[in-house]
Ligand SMILES: Cc1ncc(C[n+]2csc(CCOP(=O)(O)OP(=O)(O)O)c2C)c(N)n1
């Protein structure tokens with residue numbers, strides 16, 4: 001436990017209505033204390049510190065001016081909501097953030113009335129806020145709707161779909177653009193340049209009718225700014241004004257006086273949609289965060305006085321790193337290979353590829369849909385695109401996978417990172433569904449890596465495969481610490497492998513649960529059960545020769561995967577049913593259950609899901625009609 005900061009003003013606040021008793025000077029003091037509280041709490045839990053520190057003043061000002069929870073603050077992504085959680089009745093649990101049984105690291109409806117809309121995937125806030133505003137106008141008892149969206153998140157198409165709709169609807173709605181000139185990595189794209197131009201040139205402006213209500217210095221600034229804008233752009237407004245919003249800003253998102261006066265004015269005056277452009281600093285007020293390259297976007301537990309993070313020393317390279325390095329090796333042999341990431345260069349290992357081949361790596365910003373169709377365009381010209389996207393974020397690009405890739409049978413290579421349960425980010429980031437949603441598609445080849453060497457083989461296989469789309473999935477975190485070959489082997493499409501041969505039960509594993517399957521096999525062997533372990537490698541096409549053989553020669557076959565129902569096990573079941581082979585052996589499919597799994601350590605989440613080695617061994621015993629002859633089944 002760290003030394004707790006001294007927070008006399010914050011101690012007076014349990015819920016946002018307590019802010020009404022504070023004057024503006026006290027609100028500024030409150031923000032300082034809140035910042036210290038967030039730093040102290042995240043030093044114990046880890047989490048998204050930089051983004052939260054950037055919105056401390058904004059959080060205080062929003063809760064001071066608006067009347068939450070009647071008014072609805074919709075935080076985009078929700079990774080910056082820690083100060084909001086502290087002010088909204090959750091301070092007593094803030095040190096449980098992202099832990100098993102603790103507070104979510106994102107906004108979550110089930111957690112608090114002050115979280116009107118859950119998030120974790122980006123760029124949904126304006127749409128949701130417009131929903132609240134529309135419901136209010138249709139008579140629902142809800143107040144103002146305020147979307148807070150970052151400069152990274154406003155690069156995604158959904159945000160423009162929402163503004164296009166909101167501008168035309170003309171309803172009273174507030175969008176706060178929290179512009180810290182950072183995504184996870186430095187932001188990319190023309191929109192980011194445009195936002196910078198709004199405050200690096202004298203193009204600052206205030207919507208007509210707002211400036212007269214502002215305090216003197218701010219009013220003068222606004223007037224001067226408008227004249228400059230008019231002079232510079234021939235009277236044209238900002239992009240946001242063209243979309244039907246009143247644009248206010250840029251303002252200093254850490255200056256409590258500016259924030260309070262702008263929000264109070266906007267609250268009184270707004271009749272339609274208003275966008276307030278607040279410039280902030282990611283990591284604000286905590287020197288190690290401000291000084292780091294990633295502004296402490298996501299941190300492990302750390303020492304508050306030094307900022308040193310308490311990261312455990314890895315035992316093996318991560319799957320992500322193995323992917324990045326394998327792709328570099330493949331690209332050395334084939335200049336048509338290009339890499340694509342949607343705002344996650346370090347998260348996907350594309351930074352490794354980009355360092356080696358800067359002209360062949362494309363960071364398209366938070367734009368998964370575009371990333372997929374961009375890859376499809378590249379593939380249509382015989383380039384070899386590797387589109388590396390986390391499993392849960394790839395959900396965003398599903399129609400593009402169906403319509404632009406699979407239907408046209410274009411050889412896009414999908415590197416599906418963060419497959420399976422991911423730990424502290426919880427259910428929003430769980431890579432649960434990709435096996436089912438990819439294997440359902442005609443033309444698609446779907447592989448899963450059992451370990452890091454297999455991943456290397458799959459990168460090589462995908463590079464060599466030109467007949468259509470191909471996907472390979474692998475989990476977050478470290479590999480098994482295996483010796484790595486110089487280069488991956490090209491696998492035969494649709495061919496699995498037998499890892500060990502036995503006679504009683506067969507454990508048919510798909511993907512990175514193989515380690516747990518091996519443990520289960522040892523438990524079974526301790527009960528004198530003879531076990532075959534097979535690594536399917538492919539969910540599509542299935543290795544039916546191997547699967548038939550397993551069915552014919554064992555009493556029970558158990559499929560195991562780190563994915564939802566409707567995935568690999570379902571593919572096996574259906575194929576066997578079609579062949580009338582279901583009676584050959586007892587078949588069980590072990591998948592994630594049909595519910596979302598709350599955050600915890602990944603092993604605990606898999607245990608919660610019923611996918612621990614003990615569960616696998618017990619399922620095999622039951623299916624084979626065996627009873628434990630020795631001690632009960634337990635971890636070996
Ligand atoms: C659809 C989707 N893609 C990618 C991500 C991963 N992601 C989380 S936060 C983030 C950066 C957001 O930048 P910004 O909105 O500017 O917020 P900041 O962290 O700078 O406060 C990214 C890429 C995500 N959450 N959702």
Ligand SMILES: CC(=O)[C@@H](O)[C@H](O)COP(=O)(O)O
Nearest residue numbers: 077079120298347418425476
């Ligand atoms: C908020 C968000 O979506 C990302 O920051 C995510 O938490 C990153 O996850 P990894 O740590 O698995 O890269």
Ligand SMILES: [Mg+2]
Nearest residue numbers: 150151152182
């Ligand atoms: Mg940002």
